[in-house]
Amino acid sequence: MFNLSIYSAKADFTAKVVRVVDGDTVYVANKSGKKFKVRLTGIDAPEQNQPYGLASTYHLKGVLIDKWVLLKSKPKNGNIYSVDRYNRVLAKLILNGNDVNFLQVSRGYAWHFTRYQKQQSPSDRELYSQAELNAKKNKLGLWEEKKPIAPWKWRKIKK
Numbered sequence: 375m376f377n378l379s380i381y382s383a384k385a386d387f388t389a390k391v392v393r394v395v396d397g398d399t400v401y402v403a404n405k406s407g408k409k410f411k412v413r414l415t416g417i418d419a420p421e422q423n424q425p426y427g428l429a430s431t432y433h434l435k436g437v438l439i440d441k442w443v444l445l446k447s448k449p450k451n452g453n454i455y456s457v458d459r460y461n462r463v464l465a466k467l468i469l470n471g472n473d474v475n476f477l478q479v480s481r482g483y484a485w486h487f488t489r490y491q492k493q494q495s496p497s498d499r500e501l502y503s504q505a506e507l508n509a510k511k512n513k514l515g516l517w518e519e520k521k522p523i524a525p526w527k528w529r530k531i532k533k
Contacts, residue, residue: 386446391438391467396422397430397483398475399462400438402445410455412445413462414475416494416502418487418525421532425523426516430483433515437474444468448493456493464493473498480505482515485524 389402389410397419403409419434420427445465447455456464467474478484479502486502494502510517523531 386444388442388444390440390442392440394431394435394439396427397434397478400434400467402443411460411462412465412467413458413460414478414484415447415464415466416487416491416498417475417478417484419478419484420516420522421525421528423532424525424528425519426483429515430478433481433483434474434478437477438467438469441469443474466494466498473501476501476505480509480514482509482513482517487526489526 387404389404391400392403392409393401395401395411398414398417400412400414401409402412419430422428422431445463445467447463447465458464475484476498479486486499486506488503491499491502509515516522
């Protein structure tokens with residue numbers, strides 16, 4: 375159902391968010407009705423079973439559900455979308471001109487995922503990094519916790 379190898383198109387496309395899985399993963403359907411699982415680039419949100427995991431999911435759901443967004447994905451191998459090892463489209467989501475990935479970080483619902491920052495433009499790297507610092511400084515969202523555990527560390531602990 376979500377095999378991306380059959381899809382070939384320009385990297386940027388518009389789609390409707392039909393489901394929010396968690397704070398950094400959604401399902402979208404394009405204008406033709408084809409469905410894609412999308413991983414928001416540049417961020418890593420808390421896992422569902424970790425503090426702020428559900429809050430991050432609910433925030434993203436409130437922002438995106440049933441909305442049309444522009445997905446900006448770096449092309450890979452010509453016209454194919456960039457995908458990760460789980461076959462998810464890697465994209466920055468734009469809603470009404472606003473970067474939703476950045477919004478998740480700036481409001482304290484996700485970390486700037488520096489491990490994969492090379493997938494981002496230099497300006498996005500700087501913006502996301504500053505957004506995380508600002509969220510920490512102002513104790514927004516997950517930064518209200520005394521010692522929040524980054525999702526990549528949480529996943530290691532829980533293996």
